[in-house]
Amino acid sequence: MSEQSFSEWLKERSEPEWTAVVTHPFATAITTGQAGMRHYLEQDFQFVDSFTALLGAAVASADSFEARVPYGRFLGQTATTEKKTYFHRALAELGGRTDAPPEPVTAAFKGLMDEVRTAQDYLLIATVLCVAEWCYLGWASRAVEPLPERFVHREWIELHDGEEFRAWVGFLRGELDRLGPGLDEERRQEVLGVFRRAVELERAFFDMAAG
Numbered sequence: 001m002s003e004q005s006f007s008e009w010l011k012e013r014s015e016p017e018w019t020a021v022v023t024h025p026f027a028t029a030i031t032t033g034q035a036g037m038r039h040y041l042e043q044d045f046q047f048v049d050s051f052t053a054l055l056g057a058a059v060a061s062a063d064s065f066e067a068r069v070p071y072g073r074f075l076g077q078t079a080t081t082e083k084k085t086y087f088h089r090a091l092a093e094l095g096g097r098t099d100a101p102p103e104p105v106t107a108a109f110k111g112l113m114d115e116v117r118t119a120q121d122y123l124l125i126a127t128v129l130c131v132a133e134w135c136y137l138g139w140a141s142r143a144v145e146p147l148p149e150r151f152v153h154r155e156w157i158e159l160h161d162g163e164e165f166r167a168w169v170g171f172l173r174g175e176l177d178r179l180g181p182g183l184d185e186e187r188r189q190e191v192l193g194v195f196r197r198a199v200e201l202e203r204a205f206f207d208m209a210a211g
């Protein structure tokens with residue numbers, strides 16, 4: 001591969017879906033405080049359960065101590081601090097539930113995460129995590145000041161932007177960039193297939209949220 005990084009290559013080959021995700025009308029409506037968040041967050045709470053399990057699989061399957069540590073750190077944050085309390089506070093504020101039955105797209109996304117988790121395939125696990133976090137950074141970083149006043153929108157934006165989250169996305173991309181150059185063509189296409197599936201699910205998830 002020339003100078004283009006593997007993660008850039010994956011993103012470029014996932015167009016126009018990638019841009020459709022980061023500029024999705026529902027995501028834009030979050031940034032302006034106009035999105036109806038109840039159904040979306042009810043479904044996202046179901047998503048986050050498999051996502052958290054996937055982070056645990058990344059700790060278990062990563063190929064070095066240096067790689068395990070950032071997953072473990074982020075897992076601790078997701079499971080115990082901002083995100084968990086955010087969901088409970090936000091769903092309480094919106095009159096939502098934490099046990100909503102998953103919509104088909106939520107079930108499909110959980111299916112993809114559970115598939116790569118049970119395969120314990122580190123590269124594919126990192127690929128799904130990278131799509132989920134990188135495209136969220138993509139829409140959240142398009143928000144302009146002043147952020148919405150309502151905490152449900154504002155904190156959701158803040159959780160997916162800022163220095164720490166950028167560094168986390170940088171780490172995930174770095175893992176793909178580290179492992180990509182050593183892959184043969186068949187494996188590269190397999191990673192691309194998983195990357196694209198995840199991007200398509202992100203778009204369908206926002207479509208579901210938009211109603």
Ligand SMILES: Cc1ncc(CN)c(N)n1
Pocket residue numbers: 044047132133136202205
């Ligand atoms: C569907 C979805 N994709 C990604 C993220 C960011 N962790 C999320 N909360 N929900």
